[in-house]
Amino acid sequence: MQVFDLEAQGLRELNATLHAQSTDTNQTAWEIVNPKGSHAIAVGLDAPIEVNVKGSTGYYCAGMNKQATVHVHGSAGPGVAENMMSGTVVIEGDASQYAGATGNGGTLVIKGNASSRCGISMKGIDIIVHGNIGHMSAFMAQSGNLVVCGNAGDALGDSLYEARLFVRGSVKSLGADCVEKEMRPEHLTLLADLLERGGCDAKPEEFKRYGSARKLYNFNIDNAY
Amino acid sequence: MKDDHNGVPRTVPVQSATFSNPVNAEIRRAAATGIYDIRGGGAKRKVPHFDDLLFLGASISRYPLEGYREKCETSVTLGTRFAKNPIQLDIPVTIAGMSFGALSGPAKEALGRGATLAGTSTTTGDGGMTEEERGHSNKLVYQYLPSRYGMNPDDLRRCDAIEIVVGQGAKPGGGGMLLGQKISDRVAEMRNLPKGIDQRSACRHPDWTGPDDLEIKILELREITNWEKPIYIKVGGARPYFDTTLAIKAGADVVVLDGMQGGTAATQDVFIEHVGQPILACIREAVRALQDMGMHREVQLVVSGGIRHGADVAKCMALGADAVAIGTAALIALGDNDPRWEAEYNELGTTAGAYDDWHEGRDPAGITTQDPDLMARFDPIEGGRRLNNYLKVMTLEAQTIARACGKNHLHNLEPEDLCALTMEAAAMAKIPLAGTDWYPGKPGTSY
Numbered sequence: 001m002q003v004f005d006l007e008a009q010g011l012r013e014l015n016a017t018l019h020a021q022s023t024d025t026n027q028t029a030w031e032i033v034n035p036k037g038s039h040a041i042a043v044g045l046d047a048p049i050e051v052n053v054k055g056s057t058g059y060y061c062a063g064m065n066k067q068a069t070v071h072v073h074g075s076a077g078p079g080v081a082e083n084m085m086s087g088t089v090v091i092e093g094d095a096s097q098y099a100g101a102t103g104n105g106g107t108l109v110i111k112g113n114a115s116s117r118c119g120i121s122m123k124g125i126d127i128i129v130h131g132n133i134g135h136m137s138a139f140m141a142q143s144g145n146l147v148v149c150g151n152a153g154d155a156l157g158d159s160l161y162e163a164r165l166f167v168r169g170s171v172k173s174l175g176a177d178c179v180e181k182e183m184r185p186e187h188l189t190l191l192a193d194l195l196e197r198g199g200c201d202a203k204p205e206e207f208k209r210y211g212s213a214r215k216l217y218n219f220n221i222d223n224a225y
Numbered sequence: 226m227k228d229d230h231n232g233v234p235r236t237v238p239v240q241s242a243t244f245s246n247p248v249n250a251e252i253r254r255a256a257a258t259g260i261y262d263i264r265g266g267g268a269k270r271k272v273p274h275f276d277d278l279l280f281l282g283a284s285i286s287r288y289p290l291e292g293y294r295e296k297c298e299t300s301v302t303l304g305t306r307f308a309k310n311p312i313q314l315d316i317p318v319t320i321a322g323m324s325f326g327a328l329s330g331p332a333k334e335a336l337g338r339g340a341t342l343a344g345t346s347t348t349t350g351d352g353g354m355t356e357e358e359r360g361h362s363n364k365l366v367y368q369y370l371p372s373r374y375g376m377n378p379d380d381l382r383r384c385d386a387i388e389i390v391v392g393q394g395a396k397p398g399g400g401g402m403l404l405g406q407k408i409s410d411r412v413a414e415m416r417n418l419p420k421g422i423d424q425r426s427a428c429r430h431p432d433w434t435g436p437d438d439l440e441i442k443i444l445e446l447r448e449i450t451n452w453e454k455p456i457y458i459k460v461g462g463a464r465p466y467f468d469t470t471l472a473i474k475a476g477a478d479v480v481v482l483d484g485m486q487g488g489t490a491a492t493q494d495v496f497i498e499h500v501g502q503p504i505l506a507c508i509r510e511a512v513r514a515l516q517d518m519g520m521h522r523e524v525q526l527v528v529s530g531g532i533r534h535g536a537d538v539a540k541c542m543a544l545g546a547d548a549v550a551i552g553t554a555a556l557i558a559l560g561d562n563d564p565r566w567e568a569e570y571n572e573l574g575t576t577a578g579a580y581d582d583w584h585e586g587r588d589p590a591g592i593t594t595q596d597p598d599l600m601a602r603f604d605p606i607e608g609g610r611r612l613n614n615y616l617k618v619m620t621l622e623a624q625t626i627a628r629a630c631g632k633n634h635l636h637n638l639e640p641e642d643l644c645a646l647t648m649e650a651a652a653m654a655k656i657p658l659a660g661t662d663w664y665p666g667k668p669g670t671s672y
Contacts, residue, residue, distance in 0.1 A: 044449030098432040217422040
């Protein structure tokens with residue numbers, strides 16, 4: 001276990017050190033202490049390492065992550081795991097706005113609640129939220145899966161493309177072109193896998209599925225307002 | 226004067242200046258279709274521009290340099306504020322961001338080839354970085370756009386600079402649309418969207434909302450790229466003083482300022498023609514912001530929007546810019562809107578020089594299309610050669626003017642080398658009206 005004191009050693013040294021880890025590094029376990037809400041912690045990682053952050057983080061923790069597992073033992077500020085390509089990011093607490101924004105792959109697990117715009121413009125990432133999500137989540141979401149074990153706020157899935165949304169609780173309102181869809185057996189199988197990966201004990205049958213009505217896919221003046 | 230059949234004089238028919246034939250035609254088109262006009266390019270209306278400025282040249286009070294022999298430097302370094310690896314360019318004319326998707330792969334390759342031959346940079350666009358573009362561009366600026374189509378950390382690390390696009394001159398405050406006709410398999414894959422559907426490019430970034438957030442976003446990008454890459458911030462010509470101030474405050478190495486004549490791949494005509502300011506009105510305000518922040522020349526200013534020849538380049542330098550970017554002019558150099566395709570332009574209901582329906586993907590020149598047959602008409606090697614020639618001519622022209630003003634570097638051109646032909650240009654550029662030492666709004670004057 002490599003222990004890195006962020007307060008003492010600084011952000012630049014932290015990220016440079018983590019970037020220096022190659023695919024076959026044997027220094028695979030890292031612990032970051034004293035994060036104290038710092039921004040851009042463990043961004044741009046590209047090695048199969050596990051990073052445990054002992055506390056809460058600021059903006060963009062684990063941004064553009066590839067391969068690595070980043071575990072935040074606290075809450076995360078805006079844009080956690082933004083544009084993630086692969087790997088896993090787990091937040092023990094809550095996540096602020098834009099969690100998993102534009103993510104291309106990998107898995108983001110939020111054990112608390114996520115704020116507004118969770119999964120905005122997501123492009124393949126899987127996001128599992130144990131609690132609730134805020135308004136405008138999955139706005140313009142292109143692909144991937146968003147699982148919400150609690151409730152969703154206003155305008156869920158506005159201008160959605162091909163991402164799949166699963167919500168167990170209530171949805172305050174659906175955004176433009178987002179509709180409830182039939183939960184078919186393949187979706188239950190997919191959801192069971194997502195819930196298992198996210199460490200949730202919820203049952204797939206308790207969820208509703210939402211997706212795109214595909215009425216905005218080609219410009220039609222009747223859809224403008 | 227006409228008369229009626231009884232020989233009584235009648236007034237001649239008069240066309241309304243307000244309800245002109247083009248205006249009336251657009252009203253009829255809107256009434257027939259129920260949809261606004263979408264097109265490419267920048268503002269076509271006449272606005273105060275660099276043509277309204279003149280260089281004074283040398284005289285007894287200014288000593289010129291010999292036109293062909295004496296050295297007149299053209300190099301520029303971009304990104305000296307924070308980046309470990311600033312970009313060194315031989316000429317201050319760069320290629321503006323244009324997307325793969327809006328342009329064909331060979332057209333992007335040609336831009337890279339031409340820019341590299343000329344010793345300057347080219348820029349990606351919405352849709353990500355293509356191999357042919359990276360492979361043929363010695364200096365490649367990677368745009369970080371609201372859509373984040375194709376954005377990934379590997380390309381971020383193999384670019385030479387990052388340009389965070391907040392807005393563009395053709396549509397400050399607007400997003401974009403790549404219509405389904407141009408969504409080929411390759412374009413769809415790069416953007417992670419189904420083939421054939423319209424692809425909306427968002428008007429605002431998904432994970433930051435203001436200058437304080439932007440400062441942290443820049444920190445993230447610098448950390449990911451080891452603080453090596455210059456970070457540009459591109460804004461449309463909306464509020465250049467405040468936008469430049471906030472970009473500097475957020476940590477930009479370079480500010481890119483795009484006026485309303487700057488092109489777009491596809492936007493509503495009403496947006497292009499009625500939102501934003503001409504570049505002439507923006508440059509001095511941006512320079513003022515840089516000077517007020519103590520950052521002029523420390524943070525470089527790149528301006529774009531309607532730059533056509535070396536005189537425009539020299540005028541931008543004289544007004545305080547460090548470099549310019551060209552988009553529309555570069556496409557014309559490649560062969561866009563060339564009269565050789567006139568018959569086909571006519572079939573599309575237009576004419577060479579006026580063709581702007583780039584979003585439809587039927588460009589006869591094979592540049593703004595994804596149609597394989599049309600793309601095959603365009604030779605990227607020849608296109609690169611033509612672009613290089615054009616860039617060289619622009620540079621030679623700018624040098625000619627700089628030498629005539631007694632300057633041994635394009636950056637030594639200054640506002641005092643200019644006069645304005647119109648009151649509007651004098652006011653916007655803060656350059657004295659020709660024959661006077663005054664411009665509207667000059668400090669210490671009443672007007």
